[in-house]
Amino acid sequence: MNYFALIPAAGVGARMAAGYPKQYLPLLGKPMLRHTVEAFLRSPLVAHTYVVVSADDGYADDVLPADLDGVTVLRCGGATRMESIRNGLRLLASRIGAEDRVLVHDAARPGLTPELIEKLVAEAGAEPAGGLLALPVVDTVKSKRGGTVTTTPRDGLWLAQTPQMFPSALLRRALEEAPDPDAITDDASAVELLGLSPRLVEGHPRNLKVTLPADIRIAEMYLSMESTQ
Numbered sequence: 001m002n003y004f005a006l007i008p009a010a011g012v013g014a015r016m017a018a019g020y021p022k023q024y025l026p027l028l029g030k031p032m033l034r035h036t037v038e039a040f041l042r043s044p045l046v047a048h049t050y051v052v053v054s055a056d057d058g059y060a061d062d063v064l065p066a067d068l069d070g071v072t073v074l075r076c077g078g079a080t081r082m083e084s085i086r087n088g089l090r091l092l093a094s095r096i097g098a099e100d101r102v103l104v105h106d107a108a109r110p111g112l113t114p115e116l117i118e119k120l121v122a123e124a125g126a127e128p129a130g131g132l133l134a135l136p137v138v139d140t141v142k143s144k145r146g147g148t149v150t151t152t153p154r155d156g157l158w159l160a161q162t163p164q165m166f167p168s169a170l171l172r173r174a175l176e177e178a179p180d181p182d183a184i185t186d187d188a189s190a191v192e193l194l195g196l197s198p199r200l201v202e203g204h205p206r207n208l209k210v211t212l213p214a215d216i217r218i219a220e221m222y223l224s225m226e227s228t229q
């Protein structure tokens, strides 16, 4: 069994509003996507990394040149994150075996480390339903429906991170059969819809998703620190 990384990197970064896709923003002088890919290139567990970009992407060839070993750029991005992943899996059907594990990881989470990849694989590599990094909720959680505000018990609540790792055949089936792919914001939820429970593996705050302008400084702070502890 081999482990492959699949990185959706075809988003436009509307909430970042940088004027170009946020995965190419410099963090400590290096493009975000390059930080993200390097976490997988540094991991001895990962056989190969595939990055999905949009067909008209004008940045990826500079950030991930063709002579960079261990990574392949696929120009098959879709209109949503789910579509980009599904298109990537379709292209890779002959290269990734049914029981091989696919680690889907957002380009926009550059704080991932080889140690976090190793932890995910150690704790969920043998799980038939796969697993994902996630963080237990530590704040008090409020719900607002119309004008009514209530407090939701935080026991058992987790915030999903990536990588999210599944046997490739299971992930393919989950994404192909998802009734409303637009409503699915992570891969695990497609697997949950098949009646399965992916394992939650505690991640780390450094693996934040860079979404808003304020996240850039936080990501740079974590990237300047060596340890995940």
Ligand SMILES: Nc1ccn([C@@H]2O[C@H](COP(=O)(O)OP(=O)(O)OP(=O)(O)O)[C@@H](O)[C@H]2O)c(=O)n1
Residues within 6 Å of the ligand: 007, 008, 009, 010, 011, 012, 013, 014, 015, 016, 022, 023, 052, 077, 078, 079, 080, 081, 082, 084, 085, 105, 106, 107, 108, 109, 209, 210, 211
């Ligand atoms: N059509 C899309 C949309 C998103 N993504 C990727 O999915 C990850 C998580 O998405 P998000 O943070 O929402 O990125 P964007 O869609 O770029 O951001 P926004 O929603 O603010 O436009 C990112 O690595 C993004 O590049 C993708 O591959 N294809």
Ligand SMILES: C[C@](O)(CO)[C@H](O)COP(=O)(O)O
Residues within 6 Å of the ligand: 081, 106, 159, 160, 161, 162, 185, 186, 187, 209
């Ligand atoms: C996959 C994800 O990063 C898990 O937290 C998240 O669901 C992506 O969400 P977004 O709506 O694309 O920002």
